[in-house]
Amino acid sequence: MNNHPTPTVLQATNLQKRFGNTVALGGVDLVVPRGQSLAIMGPSGSGKSTLLHALAAIQPPDEGEVRLFGERIDNRSESQRSLLRRTKFGFLFQFAGLLTELPAVDNVALPLLLAGQPRGRAIAAAREWMRWLGLTGLANNRPGEMSGGQAQRVALARALVMEPAVVFADEPTGALDHATGVETMATLHNAVCANQSTLILVTHDPEVAHTCDRIIEISDGLLTSDRLVDRSTKREGTAVA
Numbered sequence: 001m002n003n004h005p006t007p008t009v010l011q012a013t014n015l016q017k018r019f020g021n022t023v024a025l026g027g028v029d030l031v032v033p034r035g036q037s038l039a040i041m042g043p044s045g046s047g048k049s050t051l052l053h054a055l056a057a058i059q060p061p062d063e064g065e066v067r068l069f070g071e072r073i074d075n076r077s078e079s080q081r082s083l084l085r086r087t088k089f090g091f092l093f094q095f096a097g098l099l100t101e102l103p104a105v106d107n108v109a110l111p112l113l114l115a116g117q118p119r120g121r122a123i124a125a126a127r128e129w130m131r132w133l134g135l136t137g138l139a140n141n142r143p144g145e146m147s148g149g150q151a152q153r154v155a156l157a158r159a160l161v162m163e164p165a166v167v168f169a170d171e172p173t174g175a176l177d178h179a180t181g182v183e184t185m186a187t188l189h190n191a192v193c194a195n196q197s198t199l200i201l202v203t204h205d206p207e208v209a210h211t212c213d214r215i216i217e218i219s220d221g222l223l224t225s226d227r228l229v230d231r232s233t234k235r236e237g238t239a240v241a
């Protein structure tokens, strides 16, 4: 039996953030173990996106700290945080956010090209991720030539191509119909799990949240609930990959 505790990927301590007189985060503590899928829920304006952005080194908190594998990341310069985001994190947003003028395979290869990989190797790796996600036939399609679900899977391939430690997703199914959303969540969980990555997502949708291992709720910038999802009620979708 393995008695070793699961290592911590992200640790946030006393996160505080204000926008003028608005307290977006009022002191949030959070420990995320490696391999966990975590859903952040809460009413509109409660601080979910602000928390995600603080954890992902997009917008540092005013107070408190964020550690990735024990190392502080919140106090780094913008260029250091940008490099960290490109190499250690993957991002998936409500609207896939692909570059419309580039074919799908180039969109997927972009993080590798930005990291300085030779084009041939980057495209080969992108093709492999697309194959794994069932997107082989779409390599040369531009985002406008794909369905919403296909575009989101291309965005997922792009989020995973650097084999990130953490995938951050903000309403990843928000722009999809229900069936496509269920399929996208199954693909997302499979891909993150196969990659031994960790998933942190923001959602308003309880069904999406219940596909995760753990759900936290934020209200007025404070963590008001933190619970593990009962495995027997966890919603499993049908894997497509």
Ligand SMILES: Nc1ncnc2c1ncn2[C@@H]1O[C@H](COP(=O)(O)OP(=O)(O)OP(=O)(O)O)[C@@H](O)[C@H]1O
Binding pocket: 019, 022, 023, 024, 042, 043, 044, 045, 046, 047, 048, 049, 050, 051
């Ligand atoms: N850049 C900003 N400038 C001013 N106020 C902001 C900014 N970003 C967020 N806020 C405010 O901080 C609070 C928390 O916002 P946040 O976007 O984190 O909430 P949320 O829970 O993600 O909301 P939603 O579910 O509507 O996306 C809100 O009152 C919001 O208006």
